[in-house]
Amino acid sequence: MSDITQKIELGTSVAGVPEAPRSPPMSAIGPIGWLRANLFSGWLSTAVTLLLAYLLVRWAIGFVDWAFLNAVWTVPVTAQGAQTQACRQLHGAGACWAVIAEKHRFILFGTYPFEEHWRPAVVCVIFVALYAVSAMRRFWRWELALVWVAALVAIGVLMWGGILGMLYVPQERWGGLPITLILATFGLAFAFPLSILVALGRRSQLPAIKALCVLYVELIRGVPLISLLFMASVMFPLFLPEGMNIDKLLRAQIAIILFAAAYLAEVVRGGLQALPKGQYEAADAMGLSYWQKTGLIILPQALRLVIPPLVNTFIGFFKDTSLVLIIGIFDLLTAGKTAIVEPAWQGFGVEVYVTVGVIYFCFCFAMSKYSQGLEAELNRHRRR
Amino acid sequence: MSEAVLDPRFRRKPPKRPLRLSWSDERVRGIVWQILVVAVIAVIVWWLWSNTVRNLEIRRIATGFGFLNREAGLPIAEHLIDYSPTDTYFRALVVGVLNTLKVAVVGIILATILGTMIGIARLSRNWLLSRIAGVYVEAIRDVPLLLQLLFWYTILQGLPGPRQALNPVEGVFLSNRGLRLPWIDWQAAHSFALLAFVIGIAGTWAYARRARRLQMADGQPRKVWPIGLALVIGLPIAVWGALGAPWTPDIPELRGFNFRGGIVVSPEYFALLVGLVTYTSGFIAEIVRAGILAVSQGQWEAAQALGLRPGMLLRRIVLPQALRVIVPPMTSQYLNLTKNSSLAVAIGYQDIVSIANTTLNQTGQAIEGIAIIMLVYLTISLSISMFMNWYNARIALVER
Numbered sequence: 001m002s003d004i005t006q007k008i009e010l011g012t013s014v015a016g017v018p019e020a021p022r023s024p025p026m027s028a029i030g031p032i033g034w035l036r037a038n039l040f041s042g043w044l045s046t047a048v049t050l051l052l053a054y055l056l057v058r059w060a061i062g063f064v065d066w067a068f069l070n071a072v073w074t075v076p077v078t079a080q081g082a083q084t085q086a087c088r089q090l091h092g093a094g095a096c097w098a099v100i101a102e103k104h105r106f107i108l109f110g111t112y113p114f115e116e117h118w119r120p121a122v123v124c125v126i127f128v129a130l131y132a133v134s135a136m137r138r139f140w141r142w143e144l145a146l147v148w149v150a151a152l153v154a155i156g157v158l159m160w161g162g163i164l165g166m167l168y169v170p171q172e173r174w175g176g177l178p179i180t181l182i183l184a185t186f187g188l189a190f191a192f193p194l195s196i197l198v199a200l201g202r203r204s205q206l207p208a209i210k211a212l213c214v215l216y217v218e219l220i221r222g223v224p225l226i227s228l229l230f231m232a233s234v235m236f237p238l239f240l241p242e243g244m245n246i247d248k249l250l251r252a253q254i255a256i257i258l259f260a261a262a263y264l265a266e267v268v269r270g271g272l273q274a275l276p277k278g279q280y281e282a283a284d285a286m287g288l289s290y291w292q293k294t295g296l297i298i299l300p301q302a303l304r305l306v307i308p309p310l311v312n313t314f315i316g317f318f319k320d321t322s323l324v325l326i327i328g329i330f331d332l333l334t335a336g337k338t339a340i341v342e343p344a345w346q347g348f349g350v351e352v353y354v355t356v357g358v359i360y361f362c363f364c365f366a367m368s369k370y371s372q373g374l375e376a377e378l379n380r381h382r383r384r
Numbered sequence: 385m386s387e388a389v390l391d392p393r394f395r396r397k398p399p400k401r402p403l404r405l406s407w408s409d410e411r412v413r414g415i416v417w418q419i420l421v422v423a424v425i426a427v428i429v430w431w432l433w434s435n436t437v438r439n440l441e442i443r444r445i446a447t448g449f450g451f452l453n454r455e456a457g458l459p460i461a462e463h464l465i466d467y468s469p470t471d472t473y474f475r476a477l478v479v480g481v482l483n484t485l486k487v488a489v490v491g492i493i494l495a496t497i498l499g500t501m502i503g504i505a506r507l508s509r510n511w512l513l514s515r516i517a518g519v520y521v522e523a524i525r526d527v528p529l530l531l532q533l534l535f536w537y538t539i540l541q542g543l544p545g546p547r548q549a550l551n552p553v554e555g556v557f558l559s560n561r562g563l564r565l566p567w568i569d570w571q572a573a574h575s576f577a578l579l580a581f582v583i584g585i586a587g588t589w590a591y592a593r594r595a596r597r598l599q600m601a602d603g604q605p606r607k608v609w610p611i612g613l614a615l616v617i618g619l620p621i622a623v624w625g626a627l628g629a630p631w632t633p634d635i636p637e638l639r640g641f642n643f644r645g646g647i648v649v650s651p652e653y654f655a656l657l658v659g660l661v662t663y664t665s666g667f668i669a670e671i672v673r674a675g676i677l678a679v680s681q682g683q684w685e686a687a688q689a690l691g692l693r694p695g696m697l698l699r700r701i702v703l704p705q706a707l708r709v710i711v712p713p714m715t716s717q718y719l720n721l722t723k724n725s726s727l728a729v730a731i732g733y734q735d736i737v738s739i740a741n742t743t744l745n746q747t748g749q750a751i752e753g754i755a756i757i758m759l760v761y762l763t764i765s766l767s768i769s770m771f772m773n774w775y776n777a778r779i780a781l782v783e784r
Contacts (some may be wrong), residue, residue, distance in 0.1 A: 039509035045510045052512050092542060208418040212425065222765040223721035224735055227757045234750040238439045239432045281534035319528035326530075326730055333531055349538035357527045357535070 070094025074101055082344045099348040102337040102354050107356065110175015110330045116167055120178040126151055126158075127181045135370055137377075148189070155182075171249060175330035177359070179249070183321040183331065187256040188314060192355045194257065195264035200294060202265065203272055213265075220262035225323050228255040234329040252324050260317050267309045271302035307378065311371035315364050322360075332356055423783070436751070443748075451747045452477075458742050463648055473743055481760055486724040487653065487735065488764070491660045495721060496714075498661060499668025505674050517669065524666035530727050531664055533688065537655040537731040546642050555635045563649040564636040573627035580623040584615035591615075651709050652733035656725065664721045675710035676702065707779050711726035715772035719765050726761070736760050 027033060039152075070090060075098040076083045088094035100107075109120045119304045130151045133139050139147075159178065162168035201213035220228070232255035233248065240246065246254075275298060283293035322333040330338075336356040340349050403411060440447060452474040459469050464482045467475060505517035524532075541560055543550065549559035555566040568574070588611065595606040636646030679702050687701040728735040737757055744753025 038509065041509060048508075048510050049512050052516060056512075056516070107406045205420050206414050208422050212421070219762070222762040224726040224737070224761055226726045226729065227761065229756060230737075230741065230757070231754050234744065235754060238436045238750065241435050241438065242442065315526070319526075322528040322530045323727070326727075333528065333534075338533065347542065350535065350542070353531060353535040353538060357531050360531065361523070361526045365522065368522075368526065381407055 036250075042174065046376050063363060066093070067095050071097050073097050077102070081342075084344050084348075087348065091281040092270045095351050096348045097351060099340065099345050099351050103345065103352070104355075105177075106339050107332070107335045107352065108176045109178070111168060111173050112175060113167065116161070116169060119161065119166065119169075120174070120176065123155050123158050124181060127153055127178075127185060130185075132230060152186075161344050162335075174249075176335040177332050179324075179330055180318075183249075183253060183324065186253055187260050187317060187321070190257045191260035191264055191317075194261040195268055196299065198261060198265035199268035199272060202269055217262045217265055220259055221266070225259050225320055226326055226383045228259050229323060229327050231255065248327070249329060252327060252329050256317070256321065256324075260313075263313055263316075264310065267306050267313055268302070270309070271304075271306035272298065274305050275302050304378065308375040309372050311367055311374070315367050315371075318363060318367070319360065332359065388579055402697065404714060429611060445748050447749070447751075449752055451743075451749060451752070456743070456746075458739070458746065460739065462653065462734060473747075477736065477738055477743065477756060480736035483733070484722075484725055484728075484735040484737075484760070484764075487656055487660065487725045487728065487733070490536050491657055491664070491721050491725065492718050494657070494661045495664040495668055495717075499665035500672050502665060503672030503676070505667035507676060521666045524662055527668075529659060529663045529724055530730055533727055533731055535653060536659050537651065538650040540655050546638060548636075549643075557638075557643060560651065561642065561648070562651045563654055564643045564646045566633060566635045567645075567647045569630070569632035569634050571630045573624055573630050577620040577624040580620040581616065582619075584619045585752055587615045587619075588612040643703040650733075652728070652731055655731055656728050656733050660721055660724060663724070667717050667720075671710055671713045671717065672706075675706040678709040679705045704779065711772065711776045711779065715769060715776070718768055718772070722764055722768065723761060726757075756769060 023029070024033075027036065031217075040046045041170075071094045072087050072090065075086055082098070082102055084096070084098070087098060091097065105114070105117060107301055108124075109117050112120055130148065133147060134144060146274075157163065159174060160169060160171075198213050198217060201209045202217065204210050204213075228250060232251040236246065237250045279297055279301065280293070283297040288296065321331060324331050325334045325337065328334070333356060336352045337349075340346060403409065404413060407413060453472050455470055456473045456476040457469050458476060460476060460479055462483060463479045464486060465475075465479060467479050502517045502520060505513050506521065508517075540562075543558060543560045546557070546559045546561055549557040549564075551557055557564040588608070591611055592608045595608050599605055614630055634645045636643045639683045681704065683701055684697070686698045692700065725735060726737040729738040729741060732738070740753045740757045743756075744750050747753075
């Protein structure tokens with residue numbers, strides 16, 4: 001009130017006509033205001049900011065020195081092999097990226113014949129394209145299954161070869177990134193349908209089926225993946241009749257499928273439980289059979305509910321495929337570890353692990369961002 | 385609760401319908417399906433079992449757990465109980481279980497502390513702090529644990545030898561032989577003081593319970609902390625002093641090519657612990673953050689309106705509600721950490737998986753070896769989930 005009278009007295013504003021809003025003081029808006037609110041809002045906040053900024057700058061300088069300024073990018077390769085004296089002289093002050101320059105083909109493709117490396121490279125591109133297409137909601141139609149079948153056949157043809165003038169490459173020589181992608185993709189492609197069956201079985205009214213599913217899920221979830229992989233590598237051969245032999249990669253793949261299915265089943269069960277009871281009852285009231293009810297009413301809604309946790313579980317399994325290192329299967333991580341066994345390159349593990357870590361990070365980070373985006377999109381109708 | 389209001393007619397069970405032997409009867413279909421599924425699984429199991437028995441005969445592999453009493457002959461670097469290679473396989477496996485528990489228990493405690501701190505840091509109003517915490521969480525969670533373990537182990541192996549060991553604080557040495565920490569010359573008095581400390585904690589807990597019960601009765605608040613302090617700190621010091629207050633510090637020092645004295649943390653254990661703690665803390669941070677965010681803003685405001693001080697606000701209003709959201713996923717993270725400790729085999733820390741693996745390679749008895757691994761982890765997993773379920777039931781929302 002007094003404000004208005006004051007303004008009239010000052011003659012800056014006519015009574016009844018609102019003055020244009022005055023802008024807040026400079027210290028509360030703009031970059032300065034932002035800094036004050038977010039970095040220096042009190043003595044504690046200021047202290048934390050300064051300390052963190054100091055540590056960050058120190059770490060960044062050290063990192064840039066190590067990774068770029070002091071780094072060795074290439075080393076001469078003679079008939080005796082790579083000459084890594086330049087790297088050794090650094091004594092850890094700089095990175096030896098020469099190990100990546102020299103060994104990147106081995107890390108990515110393992111012992112695959114060198115001249116044929118374009119084939120696993122194309123396979124990796126097909127995998128990434130397959131993921132990208134499957135991720136787009138526009139393509140969520142049944143034709144997608146055909147695309148998957150076609151892509152997987154193409155991948156098999158490219159990896160094995162032996163037709164179309166391509167050299168035959170036995171499976172023992174595959175390695176690197178394609179193995180990681182194969183283990184993860186086939187693992188999830190088979191584990192997902194299995195997990196739906198197990199989740200349905202666990203919610204079933206039939207006591208025997210329910211008991212079997214509970215036993216399976218709890219048993220698998222109670223033990224580490226390593227014990228299943230050991231089982232695949234040393235016990236599976238005992239299970240099979242004499243003379244029948246499954247190769248090691250397939251055995252590890254089966255172990256990963258069984259492991260993934262148990263975890264995914266719990267996620268799917270969460271979706272089944274979250275669905276309102278009315279949906280089940282309405283489907284029953286329409287006289288639908290069990291499979292009609294499940295396929296047409298329950299699963300489409302329940303699976304939609306659990307897409308974000310499903311993608312998170314997928315990320316977990318993508319990372320867990322690296323455990324096959326322990327039973328000696330040649331995936332990306334094993335290839336990285338093997339690359340530095342050679343005496344010339346011993347001691348440059350950090351560079352290799354950082355590089356391999358970046359590759360894993362790219363895949364997992366993309367999936368995690370996709371999951372967050374999808375969650376926001378699917379929940380749009382819930383937001384006010 | 386609804387028992388009393390329910391119309392008694394609804395409590396009657398529906399009439400029993402006799403079983404019709406026809407495919408259109410739902411119950412008959414159910415029984416047939418179950419018999420079919422169980423039969424198929426039984427046939428598969430029987431087939432695998434008979435194959436296994438035949439294979440074992442052909443390869444002349446012994447069966448049974450008789451090997452447990454034989455001499456193991458495998459050296460174990462780290463053991464919490466006395467062990468030498470001449471001991472039995474059973475004792476070697478017990479050492480392995482203890483090593484697994486050693487890394488799991490310490491890992492769970494440290495990961496909880498670090499994860500909670502990072503989770504709170506992510507919610508900080510300080511932009512830099514919350515950003516750094518966010519980048520940490522994202523980077524740690526998107527790289528496989530095994531890769532991180534190998535990375536840490538490589539870094540530890542790349543450290544200088546004992547002669548040029550890093551010496552960040554007086555008496556602490558970090559070299560490629562692991563971490564050396566100062567310790568004290570442990571005597572009986574210290575054990576008694578430790579016992580007194582445990583008794584003090586139990587006594588404080590009992591006193592706090594009693595004080596609470598009395599407060600419920602007469603409304604008078606009672607101070608717990610002076611008695612608690614006396615019991616937890618005073619009692620052990622009194623016991624220690626009464627027994628002569630022995631205090632001989634055991635500080636590591638360089639003698640020749642290695643250190644003498646102090647306690648040693650092996651590079652394998654250190655790398656495993658660092659890897660497990662940093663990896664799991666990334667997940668715990670997200671759980672803690674989600675739990676705190678799940679407490680609605682109104683609860684904070686209402687508590688402030690009541691005039692509660694910040695400490696009281698957190699203890700009485702926010703934490704009890706946040707914990708309900710936090711505890712169930714936290715349980716599965718603890719289980720994950722314990723199961724992930726089995727990756728120790730990749731960097732040469734001798735946990736149960738590593739020792740059982742050596743055992744099965746030496747004896748050739750793969751089935752028994754893997755059965756032991758699975759049994760140990762199932763027992764640990766079930767114990768942790770039982771404890772956490774008990775805790776969860778205690779803090780769960782009590783509805784009418």
